[in-house]
Amino acid sequence: MTYTKIRRVSDALGLVAIAAARLLPLPGAARQMGTLTQLKDIGLFHSQGLIGGRWSDAHDGRTLSVNNPATGELLTTVPFMGGVETQHAIAAASEAFPAWSRRTAADRSKLLRKWFDLLLTHKDDLGRIMTLEQGKPLAEAIGEVTYGAGFVELYAEEAKRVCGDIIPSPYPEKRIFVLKQPVGVVGAITPWNFPLAMITRKVAPALAAGCTIIVKPAELTPLTALAAAELALQAGIPPGVLNIVMGDAVEIGAAMMASTEVRKITFTGSTGVGKKLMAGAAGTVKKISLELGGNAPCIIFDDANLEVAVKGTLAGKYRNTGQTCVCINRVLVQDGIYERFAHAFVKAVSQLQVGNGLENGVTQGPLINEAALLKVENHVQDAVSKGAKVLTGGKRHSLGRTFYEPTVLSHATDDMLIFREEVFGPVAPLVRFKTEEEAIKLANDTEFGLSSYIFTENIARGWRVAEALEYGMVGINEGLISTEVAPFGGMKQSGLGREGSKYGIDEYLELKYVCLGNMKQTLP
Numbered sequence: 001m002t003y004t005k006i007r008r009v010s011d012a013l014g015l016v017a018i019a020a021a022r023l024l025p026l027p028g029a030a031r032q033m034g035t036l037t038q039l040k041d042i043g044l045f046h047s048q049g050l051i052g053g054r055w056s057d058a059h060d061g062r063t064l065s066v067n068n069p070a071t072g073e074l075l076t077t078v079p080f081m082g083g084v085e086t087q088h089a090i091a092a093a094s095e096a097f098p099a100w101s102r103r104t105a106a107d108r109s110k111l112l113r114k115w116f117d118l119l120l121t122h123k124d125d126l127g128r129i130m131t132l133e134q135g136k137p138l139a140e141a142i143g144e145v146t147y148g149a150g151f152v153e154l155y156a157e158e159a160k161r162v163c164g165d166i167i168p169s170p171y172p173e174k175r176i177f178v179l180k181q182p183v184g185v186v187g188a189i190t191p192w193n194f195p196l197a198m199i200t201r202k203v204a205p206a207l208a209a210g211c212t213i214i215v216k217p218a219e220l221t222p223l224t225a226l227a228a229a230e231l232a233l234q235a236g237i238p239p240g241v242l243n244i245v246m247g248d249a250v251e252i253g254a255a256m257m258a259s260t261e262v263r264k265i266t267f268t269g270s271t272g273v274g275k276k277l278m279a280g281a282a283g284t285v286k287k288i289s290l291e292l293g294g295n296a297p298c299i300i301f302d303d304a305n306l307e308v309a310v311k312g313t314l315a316g317k318y319r320n321t322g323q324t325c326v327c328i329n330r331v332l333v334q335d336g337i338y339e340r341f342a343h344a345f346v347k348a349v350s351q352l353q354v355g356n357g358l359e360n361g362v363t364q365g366p367l368i369n370e371a372a373l374l375k376v377e378n379h380v381q382d383a384v385s386k387g388a389k390v391l392t393g394g395k396r397h398s399l400g401r402t403f404y405e406p407t408v409l410s411h412a413t414d415d416m417l418i419f420r421e422e423v424f425g426p427v428a429p430l431v432r433f434k435t436e437e438e439a440i441k442l443a444n445d446t447e448f449g450l451s452s453y454i455f456t457e458n459i460a461r462g463w464r465v466a467e468a469l470e471y472g473m474v475g476i477n478e479g480l481i482s483t484e485v486a487p488f489g490g491m492k493q494s495g496l497g498r499e500g501s502k503y504g505i506d507e508y509l510e511l512k513y514v515c516l517g518n519m520k521q522t523l524p
């Protein structure tokens with residue numbers, strides 16, 4: 001029985017093809033399936049890359065393990081690809097580019113809309129795959145699918161609004177036009193913390209603009225990307241328009257950088273890697289956008305509504321177990337509200353439920369791996385050694401492995417690692433301040449500038465401080481600010497360019513100036 005037939009049978013019976021898939025060698029499908037067999041549509045599970053519309057292995061057969069961070073379980077293996085496969089993917093994307101870019105915007109829009117519909121239809125399965133490989137609680141994972149699909153819907157609409165311009169000419173015999181054209185083949189490199197949304201935030205505007213793309217998802221979380229790509233194929237997105245390679249990040253990145261056909265690099269990840277890519281892109285002068293790390297301050301003023309501040313800080317800090325680039329990293333609390341805030345915040349944090357993201361009621365999943373756990377431990381130890389006090393948590397969770405207790409530290413100061421670096425874990429350090437001026441100074445005292453948060457009931461103060469913060473995004477009385485319709489991005493070393501919103505598509509477009517001369521004046 002072929003894999004497609006197994007899928008049809010399983011669909012017809014309303015069952016998954018668990019037994020069959022385990023027993024048969026399945027070309028193009030699962031080699032080891034474990035808990036992934038509980039998907040409603042097993043056809044979403046792919047463990048090969050996608051090049052020119054074909055599910056592909058590494059040329060030398062090498063593979064890479066994908067594990068569940070909550071249990072350590074081996075979920076599957078995927079090809080360990082490198083420069084060779086990246087060059088094939090670039091060739092496929094280049095070949096697909098002329099036809100894709102010549103299609104009407106309305107046509108591309110329809111295909112993106114179909115992809116959006118399919119992503120939502122399969123949101124439970126996509127969420128399950130995401131929880132298995134990334135660890136976030138299932139409800140949060142399904143939330144990410146909705147969020148990620150939102151970019152596809154938005155750019156299905158924006159595709160039709162890529163308008164050029166006519167500029168009044170200063171010369172009677174000349175006319176001046178501005179065309180917007182797709183930049184060409186795009187290389188996208190994405191992180192593990194948002195295995196779907198960081199991909200659709202790049203792929204959807206690229207495809208809407210008429211570009212073709214090669215995506216390299218994080219090696220820790222390739223399965224959600226592959227499932228989304230399966231749905232893109234089902235939606236009718238032509239072979240070669242969307243390609244996925246994974247494996248040796250350095251080799252894949254280098255092949256993208258070296259290629260003269262790749263005209264644009266879009267990266268989300270750490271600032272260190274972003275800087276390397278920026279240097280690499282210089283060799284062929286590629287357009288580049290970077291969404292990098294953050295060090296978000298959250299300023300709680302004396303006049304904040306305590307309940308709103310606690311709820312907002314909780315959401316902004318502990319989303320995805322603190323593993324979000326926009327997660328609050330430093331909580332700056334004014335003198336007059338410090339004790340009351342600390343008390344109420346600790347109470348709320350103590351109620352978070354840690355566990356395997358597939359279990360009901362869990363709000364805090366594991367950290368992605370042992371290295372992430374060690375970083376969190378190191379930050380807490382460093383803070384405590386410099387005078388911080390643990391108000392709750394402060395150690396590995398009794399579940400073991402990659403679980404860490406949701407933690408609040410008081411008496412944090414600007415000489416601690418946790419003040420300087422992104423902790424990327426469930427730890428909130430409270431820093432006491434006296435004046436508005438001091439809060440702004442502390443908040444801006446970092447090379448990062450992604451997101452920031454303010455809690456105050458004073459509207460004038462909210463505006464004033466928002467204007468003074470050197471950050472690309474500011475939440476006022478709100479801890480969850482991400483949405484596909486708003487421009488997402490950072491200042492300083494948090495990145496270049498903006499994603500999402502009506503502005504995000506500009507990153508995938510070139511402006512071309514056309515001057516029409518010899519316009520003879522025939523009318524009187």
Ligand SMILES: NC(=O)c1ccc[n+]([C@@H]2O[C@H](COP(=O)([O-])OP(=O)(O)OC[C@H]3O[C@@H](n4cnc5c(N)ncnc54)[C@H](O)[C@@H]3O)[C@@H](O)[C@H]2O)c1
Pocket residue numbers: 189190191192193194198216217218219249250252253254268269270271273274276290291292293294324325326422450490494495
């Ligand atoms: N600003 C944003 O929108 C945003 C969003 C999500 C995550 N992030 C940041 O990402 C970081 C966490 O993600 P991460 O640990 O996956 O980051 P990372 O930089 O280690 O990896 C990101 C991606 O880059 C690849 N990569 C690593 N080295 C590379 C190289 N030399 N050449 C080419 N590719 C390379 C990885 O395989 C992965 O796919 C955090 O700093 C977080 O703040 C930022």
Ligand SMILES: O=CCCC(=O)O
Pocket residue numbers: 193194197323324325326482488
């Ligand atoms: O990790 C960073 C991106 C998360 C988001 O889009 O809110």
